[in-house]
Amino acid sequence: MVGSDARIAPHPDMRALSATRLRHPSLWLEQVAGDPGPQPALTGREQADVAIVGGGYVGLWTALRIKQQAPSCDVAVLEAARCGSGASGRNGGQAHSWWPMLATLIRVCGVAEALRLCRASERSLAELAALDAKDRGGFDLRRDGWLWTATTRAQLGDWEPTVRLCERHGVSPYRALDRDELAARTGSPLHLAGIAEEAAGTVQPAKLVAALRRAALALGVRVHEDTPVRVIDRGAVPCLRTPDGLMVADRVVLAVNAWAAALPELRRRLFVVSSEIVATAPIRERLDAIGWRGGEAICDSQQRVLYYQATPEGRVAFGRGGGHVSLNGRVTAAYDRRPRWARDAARAFRRVYPMLADVPVAADWSGPIDRSLTGLPLFGRLGGHERILYGVGWSGTGVAQSEIGGRILASLALGLDDEWSACRLVEQPLDERFPPVALRAAGAPIVRAAVRRKARRQESGRRAGAVTDAIAGLVPGSH
Numbered sequence: 001m002v003g004s005d006a007r008i009a010p011h012p013d014m015r016a017l018s019a020t021r022l023r024h025p026s027l028w029l030e031q032v033a034g035d036p037g038p039q040p041a042l043t044g045r046e047q048a049d050v051a052i053v054g055g056g057y058v059g060l061w062t063a064l065r066i067k068q069q070a071p072s073c074d075v076a077v078l079e080a081a082r083c084g085s086g087a088s089g090r091n092g093g094q095a096h097s098w099w100p101m102l103a104t105l106i107r108v109c110g111v112a113e114a115l116r117l118c119r120a121s122e123r124s125l126a127e128l129a130a131l132d133a134k135d136r137g138g139f140d141l142r143r144d145g146w147l148w149t150a151t152t153r154a155q156l157g158d159w160e161p162t163v164r165l166c167e168r169h170g171v172s173p174y175r176a177l178d179r180d181e182l183a184a185r186t187g188s189p190l191h192l193a194g195i196a197e198e199a200a201g202t203v204q205p206a207k208l209v210a211a212l213r214r215a216a217l218a219l220g221v222r223v224h225e226d227t228p229v230r231v232i233d234r235g236a237v238p239c240l241r242t243p244d245g246l247m248v249a250d251r252v253v254l255a256v257n258a259w260a261a262a263l264p265e266l267r268r269r270l271f272v273v274s275s276e277i278v279a280t281a282p283i284r285e286r287l288d289a290i291g292w293r294g295g296e297a298i299c300d301s302q303q304r305v306l307y308y309q310a311t312p313e314g315r316v317a318f319g320r321g322g323g324h325v326s327l328n329g330r331v332t333a334a335y336d337r338r339p340r341w342a343r344d345a346a347r348a349f350r351r352v353y354p355m356l357a358d359v360p361v362a363a364d365w366s367g368p369i370d371r372s373l374t375g376l377p378l379f380g381r382l383g384g385h386e387r388i389l390y391g392v393g394w395s396g397t398g399v400a401q402s403e404i405g406g407r408i409l410a411s412l413a414l415g416l417d418d419e420w421s422a423c424r425l426v427e428q429p430l431d432e433r434f435p436p437v438a439l440r441a442a443g444a445p446i447v448r449a450a451v452r453r454k455a456r457r458q459e460s461g462r463r464a465g466a467v468t469d470a471i472a473g474l475v476p477g478s479h
Contacts, residue, residue, distance in 0.1 A: 021081050024337040026090040027279045027317070027363040028206035029082075035137075036210065038082060039217075042224040042245035048076040050413045051240055051249035053229050055079030056088030057398060058391050059255035060212035061406025062413070067219040070414055075221045076247060078240060080228035084209030087257045087394070088402075090367030092277060092307045092319045094297035095128060095399040096146035096200035097121040099173045102165055104374050109424035115169060117404065117423070122173075124403040125199055131211055132203075139207035140312050142295025146200035148174075149182065149191045151300045151352060158301035159195050173197055187292025187310070190352050202297045202309045203399060238387050251413045252388045255405075258368035260392040261329035265383050269373070269430060270393055272326035274334065274366045276341040277319040278349060281362040284314030290355055306348055316356070318349040321396065324366070335368040342366075369396045377401070379408050379426045389413060 025033070050066055052059045055077050063075045079085075098105065098121040105114035125143070132141040150156045163174055174195040183189045185196075217223060224245075232252065233239035240247040254260060261270040287293065292310050300306045308318040324334045324341065342364035350357040372378055372393030382388040389412050391405045398405070411420035 022336045024365055026365040028204055029089045032206045032210050039223040039225045041226040042242050045246045048249045049074040050251045051247045052077045052253045052255055054255035055083035056086050056257060057402035058405045060216050061403050062253055062255060062409040063216045063221045065406045065410035066413060067221060077221060077223045078227045078229055079225045082225050083213050084206050087367050088209050089206040090365060091205050093203045093205045093309060094307055095125060095203055096197055096297060098401060100162055102162060104376060108374055108376060113424045120404055121401055122199060124400040127403050135211040139211050140204040143201035144295040146197040146297040147194050149194035149300050151190050155301035156193055184291050185294060185296055186298055187290040188353050200297055202295045234385050253409050253413055254390040258331050258370040261370060267329045269378060270370050272329060272331060273322060273369050273371050274324040275319055275321045275369055276345045276366050277317055278342055278345045278361045279315050279317045279363045280359045282314040283359055287314055318345060320345040320348050331368045335366055337366050371395045377405060378428055
């Protein structure tokens with residue numbers, strides 16, 4: 001057990017864990033502003049059986065699962081700003097399963113566990129549907145499918161290895177689409193080919209956070225917003241020090257997404273990248289005219305992935321990954337809003353939807369993503385401390401999968417011996433292919449430039465070139 005005097009001192013990296021606020025709101029957050037009102041900040045000394053740092057999807061699902069399994073357990077959530085103000089309220093709203101990650105899951109977890117986790121992620125989609133039906137406000141869940149597509153010839157067939165691997169293991173989560181159906185469901189003939197996962201779909205991300213918060217409060221979870229954690233005392237009984245209070249807890253769960261990369265134990269295992277989203281004003285009649293009426297989640301197959309949906313009110317929300325990379329693991333103002341990367345996302349939108357090229361962008365925002373080497377989340381005990389747990393590294397695919405994270409962290413926090421505490425995603429060994437921070441700082445600009453160069457060349461119908469392709473392939477999680 002770590003000694004009672006062990007702590008993370010309040011140096012700049014610790015402040016980056018919880019105090020760096022993203023000031024520019026997403027469209028999603030603006031749509032739920034003030035509803036409901038903020039929960040009170042922590043003041044004075046309080047105690048809890050489990051204290052959760054982070055009020056996004058993972059933190060709130062963890063709180064819910066703990067209370068459902070142990071109703072008498074006293075659970076408190078400490079959020080630095082408002083619940084969902086990080087990635088949970090800024091993402092593209094795409095909810096799909098883990099089947100695209102089957103090969104990586106097999107490598108990390110083995111065949112049986114990989115198949116179990118993929119099937120569990122399908123059940124997570126059903127859990128979202130149950131929550132949406134029960135919540136008084138709902139979160140615009142539309143299970144109209146996820147379309148994995150090619151928008152350039154270089155992307156054709158990117159999904160085939162995954163489809164074949166699924167078939168070898170007796171599962172068929174995807175259906176091939178002919179070009180006519182693909183064009184009809186995406187509203188653009190630029191989509192050359194693709195497959196559909198019909199059980200998937202889209203949500204309004206910030207409304208989902210609000211629904212989870214309402215459910216947690218209804219079960220008796222205490223939620224403290226505007227409560228950044230400045231210091232974690234790693235004594236026999238952990239303590240969380242905030243600007244105006246102290247939380248003493250038997251167990252602490254860190255569910256802080258990209259901010260976790262500031263912690264020394266996790267800095268080698270994560271790097272922080274940004275993703276940019278632009279949204280149009282409502283253009284329902286224009287979307288109807290091109291036949292884009294559903295709520296499908298749509299992605300292409302490049303490394304700087306394009307992801308988009310048509311919202312229920314007739315907006316297009318269009319995102320592009322890989323804009324900014326943090327060289328020291330800190331979430332800074334660069335992840336708040338970058339007009340340069342927003343213009344890049346807008347150009348991509350007009351390439352995919354040239355018939356909407358005259359439609360102006362009404363909103364744009366950025367957000368940080370905690371990327372792991374494998375693209376899979378990491379769970380464990382911080383520095384080996386049995387009472388301080390973490391669940392991080394969602395790599396941009398956590399809308400549905402965070403429900404699984406909540407199950408894993410709840411079992412660990414409650415000390416249960418079950419399929420979730422024994423999950424092979426817990427205490428994964430450090431992959432030594434992940435370079436030290438200093439080497440990442442030197443190499444990241446070169447790799448990032450190669451990824452962008454590859455995307456530009458492919459979009460213009462040219463080959464990326466062997467050297468560019470090789471350098472771009474150094475991105476963790478590339479396939």
